[in-house]
Amino acid sequence: MSSATDAFVQSNQPRFLDELKNFLRIPSISTLPEHAADVQRAAQFVADGLKAAGLENSAIIPTKRHPLVYADWLHAPGKPTVLCYGHYDVQPADPLELWTSPPFEPSVRDGNIYARGSADDKGQMYMHLKAVETLRAVNGTLPVNLKFLIEGEEEVGGGSIANYVAEHAPKLKADVALVSDTALYAPGIPTLCIGLRGLVYMEVEATGPSRDLHSGLYGGAAPNAVFGLIELLAKAKNSRGEIKIPGVYDDVEPPAPAEKESWAHLPFKERDFLRNEVGSTKLVGETQYSVLERIWARPTFEVHGIAGGFTGVGSKTVIPAKATAKVSIRLVPRQDPDKIVVAFRQFVKKHAPRGIKLDVRVLTASPGLVVNPDHPAIQVAARAFSDILQKSTVFIRSGGSIPIVGDFATHLGIPTILMGFGLPDDGLHSPNEKYSLDNYYKGIMTIAHFFEEYGSKALS
Amino acid sequence: MSSATDAFVQSNQPRFLDELKNFLRIPSISTLPEHAADVQRAAQFVADGLKAAGLENSAIIPTKRHPLVYADWLHAPGKPTVLCYGHYDVQPADPLELWTSPPFEPSVRDGNIYARGSADDKGQMYMHLKAVETLRAVNGTLPVNLKFLIEGEEEVGGGSIANYVAEHAPKLKADVALVSDTALYAPGIPTLCIGLRGLVYMEVEATGPSRDLHSGLYGGAAPNAVFGLIELLAKAKNSRGEIKIPGVYDDVEPPAPAEKESWAHLPFKERDFLRNEVGSTKLVGETQYSVLERIWARPTFEVHGIAGGFTGVGSKTVIPAKATAKVSIRLVPRQDPDKIVVAFRQFVKKHAPRGIKLDVRVLTASPGLVVNPDHPAIQVAARAFSDILQKSTVFIRSGGSIPIVGDFATHLGIPTILMGFGLPDDGLHSPNEKYSLDNYYKGIMTIAHFFEEYGSKALS
Numbered sequence: 065m066s067s068a069t070d071a072f073v074q075s076n077q078p079r080f081l082d083e084l085k086n087f088l089r090i091p092s093i094s095t096l097p098e099h100a101a102d103v104q105r106a107a108q109f110v111a112d113g114l115k116a117a118g119l120e121n122s123a124i125i126p127t128k129r130h131p132l133v134y135a136d137w138l139h140a141p142g143k144p145t146v147l148c149y150g151h152y153d154v155q156p157a158d159p160l161e162l163w164t165s166p167p168f169e170p171s172v173r174d175g176n177i178y179a180r181g182s183a184d185d186k187g188q189m190y191m192h193l194k195a196v197e198t199l200r201a202v203n204g205t206l207p208v209n210l211k212f213l214i215e216g217e218e219e220v221g222g223g224s225i226a227n228y229v230a231e232h233a234p235k236l237k238a239d240v241a242l243v244s245d246t247a248l249y250a251p252g253i254p255t256l257c258i259g260l261r262g263l264v265y266m267e268v269e270a271t272g273p274s275r276d277l278h279s280g281l282y283g284g285a286a287p288n289a290v291f292g293l294i295e296l297l298a299k300a301k302n303s304r305g306e307i308k309i310p311g312v313y314d315d316v317e318p319p320a321p322a323e324k325e326s327w328a329h330l331p332f333k334e335r336d337f338l339r340n341e342v343g344s345t346k347l348v349g350e351t352q353y354s355v356l357e358r359i360w361a362r363p364t365f366e367v368h369g370i371a372g373g374f375t376g377v378g379s380k381t382v383i384p385a386k387a388t389a390k391v392s393i394r395l396v397p398r399q400d401p402d403k404i405v406v407a408f409r410q411f412v413k414k415h416a417p418r419g420i421k422l423d424v425r426v427l428t429a430s431p432g433l434v435v436n437p438d439h440p441a442i443q444v445a446a447r448a449f450s451d452i453l454q455k456s457t458v459f460i461r462s463g464g465s466i467p468i469v470g471d472f473a474t475h476l477g478i479p480t481i482l483m484g485f486g487l488p489d490d491g492l493h494s495p496n497e498k499y500s501l502d503n504y505y506k507g508i509m510t511i512a513h514f515f516e517e518y519g520s521k522a523l524s
Numbered sequence: 525m526s527s528a529t530d531a532f533v534q535s536n537q538p539r540f541l542d543e544l545k546n547f548l549r550i551p552s553i554s555t556l557p558e559h560a561a562d563v564q565r566a567a568q569f570v571a572d573g574l575k576a577a578g579l580e581n582s583a584i585i586p587t588k589r590h591p592l593v594y595a596d597w598l599h600a601p602g603k604p605t606v607l608c609y610g611h612y613d614v615q616p617a618d619p620l621e622l623w624t625s626p627p628f629e630p631s632v633r634d635g636n637i638y639a640r641g642s643a644d645d646k647g648q649m650y651m652h653l654k655a656v657e658t659l660r661a662v663n664g665t666l667p668v669n670l671k672f673l674i675e676g677e678e679e680v681g682g683g684s685i686a687n688y689v690a691e692h693a694p695k696l697k698a699d700v701a702l703v704s705d706t707a708l709y710a711p712g713i714p715t716l717c718i719g720l721r722g723l724v725y726m727e728v729e730a731t732g733p734s735r736d737l738h739s740g741l742y743g744g745a746a747p748n749a750v751f752g753l754i755e756l757l758a759k760a761k762n763s764r765g766e767i768k769i770p771g772v773y774d775d776v777e778p779p780a781p782a783e784k785e786s787w788a789h790l791p792f793k794e795r796d797f798l799r800n801e802v803g804s805t806k807l808v809g810e811t812q813y814s815v816l817e818r819i820w821a822r823p824t825f826e827v828h829g830i831a832g833g834f835t836g837v838g839s840k841t842v843i844p845a846k847a848t849a850k851v852s853i854r855l856v857p858r859q860d861p862d863k864i865v866v867a868f869r870q871f872v873k874k875h876a877p878r879g880i881k882l883d884v885r886v887l888t889a890s891p892g893l894v895v896n897p898d899h900p901a902i903q904v905a906a907r908a909f910s911d912i913l914q915k916s917t918v919f920i921r922s923g924g925s926i927p928i929v930g931d932f933a934t935h936l937g938i939p940t941i942l943m944g945f946g947l948p949d950d951g952l953h954s955p956n957e958k959y960s961l962d963n964y965y966k967g968i969m970t971i972a973h974f975f976e977e978y979g980s981k982a983l984s
Binding site for chain 1: 681721723725732733734735737738739740741742743744745746747748750751754755757758759761763765797801802803804805806807808809810815818819822824826827828829830831832833834835838839840841842843844847848849850852854877878879880881887888922923924925
């Protein structure tokens with residue numbers, strides 16, 4: 065492996081930091097219309113950065129909302145092609161008063177750079193560009209073919225990139241995708257995420273009487289939309305965390321014994337997780353499974369929000385006509401989102417309380433995914449990671465969903481390497497978001513090593 | 525009984541209507557700060573009207589919010605004293621676009637006067653003044669002693685009048701209270717309401733994790749405040765409408781067989797009630813009881829509103845940290861509100877879901893009430909009512925609560941005659957509120973007859 069690239073990164077640290085700061089100064093908040101011009105400016109920054117790194121065909125691709133940025137370098141015949149993904153948009157920064165330094169004036173303290181988007185995902189996405197620049201500077205060429213597809217709607221769940229991937233599969237064809245938008249399991253532990261849960265997200269609307277009624281005059285005989293919704297949803301999960309929607313567990317595939325075994329060796333402390341992360345009095349759920357299994361490899365039913373009736377200050381005695389809840393079922397690999405939607409609809413139909421009309425609207429339905437840890441690209445990535453961090457790479461899952469990984473699997477038929485350099489306490493979506501500068505530089509080195517080794521591997 | 529008073533009302537109809545119109549033109553919306561001056565103007569209108577009718581000591585009594593209006597006439601020694609109550613404030617008028625004629629420009633159509641407050645309660649309260657004026661015009665004196673206490677906070681649930689009654693019991697001492705703020709059971713049927721349900725209204729707050737959590741990263745192990753609240757509330761009532769809070773039914777007193785029997789003869793049609801009033805697909809509740817018994821004489825548990833987590837457009841995958849619900853238990857006579865609060869708190873404690881902290885705040889706690897239909901004042905009122913409407917008076921209950929009736933019972937030790945002349949379709953609190961002019965004039969006659977007969981009765 066090239067220690068020349070490591071040396072290049074080492075000696076260019078101040079410049080790499082300055083450039084990242086320029087990127088972080090752009091308040092590219094994708095959800096706020098007043099920042100549309102900033103989002104556009106960030107797209108231009110990325111397009112320029114890709115060109116400067118030596119990539120070709122750099123283009124800003126307009127969409128219905130925020131543009132995609134594309135670039136490629138395809139001069140390594142016989143070598144594999146890596147599709148690099150990231151996003152240049154960021155979350156809103158409020159509440160501003162909780163930031164120690166302003167969210168869009170990057171500030172370095174204790175080896176971290178503090179700014180909105182530093183870890184999610186500008187700082188991580190930018191490592192890919194710097195790895196390319198490093199390899200070209202050191203070797204005059206690149207060891208693999210590269211395609212970059214960077215979006216500006218990740219934080220708003222925009223569908224533009226999914227449509228683009230579906231419609232431009234030949235153009236985006238690659239052997240593997242590389243995404244740096246996750247975190248190390250703990251500081252210093254090289255971590256590849258090889259499993260994600262899927263998500264069926266639905267809205268349930270309950271209708272009772274034709275208008276809000278006076279509970280004194282009608283209470284005892286009129287159906288109550290809020291209580292009807294409560295009655296229904298309470299039946300979906302019992303107090304032991306078991307989902308009571310028939311069929312939901314039918315296709316659940318447990319993690320392989322080796323994978324489960326490896327999780328047992330992670331530095332996970334239930335007490336710290338409860339106190340420092342969850343912050344409640346007790347953990348809940350299916351206690352016959354370990355906490356990591358519960359959050360990574362078991363389906364869940366959650367109510368994300370509920371609204372109905374009078375919720376202002378004081379008392380108003382209405383029997384509400386309407387109530388709405390947002391609910392989701394997280395899926396593990398092999399569960400079919402469409403089947404789960406059908407199961408939920410049947411459950412709702414069967415348990416509809418008397419006098420209550422229920423409507424179910426599906427907002428998202430994506431499957432869970434696992435990548436085979438024996439896939440050559442994953443093996444190479446794990447080695448590159450271990451080389452730089454000087455520790456064995458751990459394979460974990462995440463209980464969350466990264467829809468683009470499913471899109472790459474579905475439309476391009478390729479696995480995704482989730483090789484992120486964030487840390488669990490980076491404060492994504494929160495005030496004082498930070499990114500470790502050590503991880504930033506080591507990330508650039510690791511990605512450069514990965515490209516090199518993956519290119520040389522394929523030659524042998 | 526005097527047909528002279530009837531004749532006086534008859535011949536003064538145009539003036540009585542014009543005066544009511546002037547009252548209705550004042551937009552005395554008590555909940556909107558921008559109408560504070562109008563509320564004050566309405567208080568002045570009432571004070572002036574009481575004086576003009578021949579009452580003495582007319583005074584506008586300031587409170588923390590909107591003033592009370594008091595007046596009396598105490599020159600009938602040896603005769604009983606009637607305390608007349610009403611309110612001069614009104615509900616907001618929005619949505620304005622649904623009104624056929626503007627809410628504060630009274631308009632007569634098809635024998636009804638359309639305006640906000642026409643039935644609730646200006647038109648009804650004003651009958652009391654006109655009855656006094658009529659009696660004095662015809663007889664030169666009054667047959668009973670009278671005290672008037674009119675409030676301006678009824679529509680905002682203000683506590684001023686309750687405090688005033690508690691603190692001025694000697695001043696307000698009377699034999700019976702008279703309130704015209706209810707409706708006939710159906711057009712043309714003289715109706716006295718002799719029972720009201722009580723109300724324990726509470727707010728329940730659930731707390732799970734210390735902040736909203738990402739449901740992908742924590743779902744399966746972290747407690748969900750919204751689901752915890754749903755789990756709890758679903759246990760409070762079963763699908764047959766039975767409250768499952770231990771002790772709630774302990775002191776429930778069923779209506780007397782004769783009272784139940786009389787309800788069976790009311791022109792109640794379940795099908796019309798479902799279609800025209802409730803507007804849902806089915807009625808619910810304890811079907812072993814009649815609908816009238818369910819809404820008048822059975823305790824109920826309702827959730828009036830619930831809020832928690834993400835309820836905006838689209839999908840956000842949070843595990844909510846907090847959720848709040850407004851709940852109430854309606855009480856029938858003999859149930860003790862304080863005992864019910866204790867029972868609910870015990871229920872909440874016992875069923876608190878794992879990892880969820882629950883707080884209960886009591887907003888209102890008032891008992892149910894029944895008036896003995898054999899009370900002399902009630903008997904006299906029933907007769908006066910029958911004389912004017914030429915039909916037998918029916919005795920009904922209301923499932924709602926009128927807190928002032930409880931205050932009169934508690935602090936003055938007197939029963940209240942609920943003798944209202946509204947109709948079920950008057951549209952209180954809705955657009956196009958109306959009041960039947962026939963009922964307005966007959967109401968004045970009925971009240972005059974009641975005062976006369978109650979005065980003469982006491983002499984015999």
